[in-house]
Amino acid sequence: MATPLPDDFKCPISLEIMSDPVILSSGHTFDRSSIQRWLDSGHRNCPITKLPLSDSPVLIPNHALRSLISNYTLVSLPKLKTNPDPQTLISILTTPSSNLEEKLDSLDQLSRLAKCDSVLRRRLTESGAVSAVLRCVSSNVASLEEKALNLILHLSLDDDNKVGLVAEGAIGNLIAVLRGGGGYCRAVAATTLTSLALVEVNKGTIGAYPFAISTLVMLIESGNVRERREATTALFTICSFSDNRRRAVECGAVPVLLGVVGLGVERAIEVLGLLVKCKEGRIELGKYNCVSILVNAMKDGSSRCVQYGLYTVHLLCYYSETMCFEAVKEGVFEFCLGLLEDDNEKVRTNASNLVKVLKGKRNG
Numbered sequence: 001m002a003t004p005l006p007d008d009f010k011c012p013i014s015l016e017i018m019s020d021p022v023i024l025s026s027g028h029t030f031d032r033s034s035i036q037r038w039l040d041s042g043h044r045n046c047p048i049t050k051l052p053l054s055d056s057p058v059l060i061p062n063h064a065l066r067s068l069i070s071n072y073t074l075v076s077l078p079k080l081k082t083n084p085d086p087q088t089l090i091s092i093l094t095t096p097s098s099n100l101e102e103k104l105d106s107l108d109q110l111s112r113l114a115k116c117d118s119v120l121r122r123r124l125t126e127s128g129a130v131s132a133v134l135r136c137v138s139s140n141v142a143s144l145e146e147k148a149l150n151l152i153l154h155l156s157l158d159d160d161n162k163v164g165l166v167a168e169g170a171i172g173n174l175i176a177v178l179r180g181g182g183g184y185c186r187a188v189a190a191t192t193l194t195s196l197a198l199v200e201v202n203k204g205t206i207g208a209y210p211f212a213i214s215t216l217v218m219l220i221e222s223g224n225v226r227e228r229r230e231a232t233t234a235l236f237t238i239c240s241f242s243d244n245r246r247r248a249v250e251c252g253a254v255p256v257l258l259g260v261v262g263l264g265v266e267r268a269i270e271v272l273g274l275l276v277k278c279k280e281g282r283i284e285l286g287k288y289n290c291v292s293i294l295v296n297a298m299k300d301g302s303s304r305c306v307q308y309g310l311y312t313v314h315l316l317c318y319y320s321e322t323m324c325f326e327a328v329k330e331g332v333f334e335f336c337l338g339l340l341e342d343d344n345e346k347v348r349t350n351a352s353n354l355v356k357v358l359k360g361k362r363n364g
Contacts, residue, residue: 009069012048013038021066022059026051029062040183040226056225056264086110086120093132100144107136107147114154121154125161130168137173142182149177149188156195166202171209178215178231183224190219190230197237207244214251220268221256228260232267239271245278254284261297266305269297273308276315285316291326295335303344310336310350317357324358333358 011018011031018031026046030038035047036059044053092098092106110129114121124130133155136148152170155161170192177189193216196202206212216238219231235253238244254275257268272294275281291313298309313332316323327333332354339351 008065018065018069021062021069023062024059025053025057029065032059035059036226037184040187040224042183042224086113086123087127090124090127090129090132093129093136100141103136104143104147107133107144107151111147111151111154114151118158121158121161125155125164130155130165130170134168134170134173138176142185145177145181146185146188149185149192153188153192153195156192159199162196162199162202166196166205170196171206171212175209175212175215178219179211183227186219186223187226187230190216190227190234194230194234194237197234200241203238203241204243207238207241207247213238213244213247213253217248217251217253217256220253220260220265228263228265229267232257232260232265232271236267236271236274239274242278245275246280249275249278249280249284254281255288258288258290258293261293266297266301269294269301269305269312270308273312276312282316282319285312286320286323291316291323291330291332295330295332298335303342303347306339306342307344307346307350310339310347310354314350314354314357317354327354328358 009017011021011034012028013030013034016031018029020032021029022032022035023029024035024046026049028046028048030047038047039057044055044057045051046053089106089110092102098106110124114124130152133148133151136144137152139145139148152165152174156165174189174193177185178193181189193206193212197206213235216231216235219227220235223231235248239248248271253271257272257275261268261272272281272285272290276285294309294313298306301309313323313327317327336351336355336358339347340355342348342351
């Protein structure tokens with residue numbers, strides 16, 4: 001008989017054994033998925049103490065507890081029954097008479113198996129199961145949508161599957177979720193778009209899809225912290241394809257990105273570093289007090305933030321004398337001089353290039 005698991009191993013929210021325990025600033029530990037849903041729902045207080053949290057609560061991995069749970073379950077729990085045949089699970093999804101609980105269980109098991117089994121992922125996509133999973137995504141049943149999205153995300157881990165999922169029409173389903181799904185689902189849908197866009201051939205397809213880029217921009221502007229982060233990452237990946245930069249500018253991405261830079265979304269600067277490469281992006285950036293915003297973000301930002309911020313200001317100044325005047329006024333020249341000995345090579349290079357442009361314009 002298995003020894004009962006300690007209550008400390010259970011998440012206070014789900015009451016299930018934690019697979020990824022994290023510590024909230026209140027000092028209490030929760031399973032990551034459970035507390036993330038709590039936060040994504042707009043709560044900014046600890047579920048236990050009810051004490052207020054910061055706008056961007058930090059979740060610290062509880063490695064010690066995770067190790068304890070792992071070691072305890074290895075010796076205490078009975079061995080699990082053999083997993084059902086994947087084809088049986090697929091049949092449940094494709095059979096109209098299957099009830100909701102059966103479909104939820106099938107999606108759950110397939111997602112768990114697909115997460116760590118590339119052979120099964122390939123088998124699932126080749127079996128025709130994707131269309132059934134996508135129907136679950138668009139079912140308007142929140143629990144079904146959520147589990148189906150998790151499975152689609154896991155299937156997108158392989159490059160061959162990324163192309164196949166796009167061919168099956170996954171982009172349309174993901175955009176529909178971004179436009180009308182729940183908070184957790186919108187974040188997963190944005191993450192999946194990022195995964196699909198890692199294959200070059202998909203970047204153009206996604207960018208040209210109706211409302212794809214405009215929906216990401218909308219989510220960056222009005223989503224919660226996680227949604228903004230995932231949507232900005234998706235836009236960054238998509239805009240590494242040059243044609244999509246103009247599309248993003250036309251969808252109003254520039255003012256939205258400048259707006260969230262001040263809210264701590266550092267990746268917004270990375271997207272601006274791509275948009276500034278096109279003429280339309282530079283013209284749009286010139287309409288706003290962008291240099292001041294970028295300089296303020298760089299002063300407290302990471303090396304990657306500084307790298308892309310310097311690159312953006314460099315190109316703006318290279319093509320516009322007006323931007324040079326604005327940069328000098330904002331103290332960019334002195335800021336760059338302080339970075340010429342930075343540990344990060346790309347930061348040093350971008351700072352040096354910007355100094356040269358500012359000197360050249362001044363001498364000219």
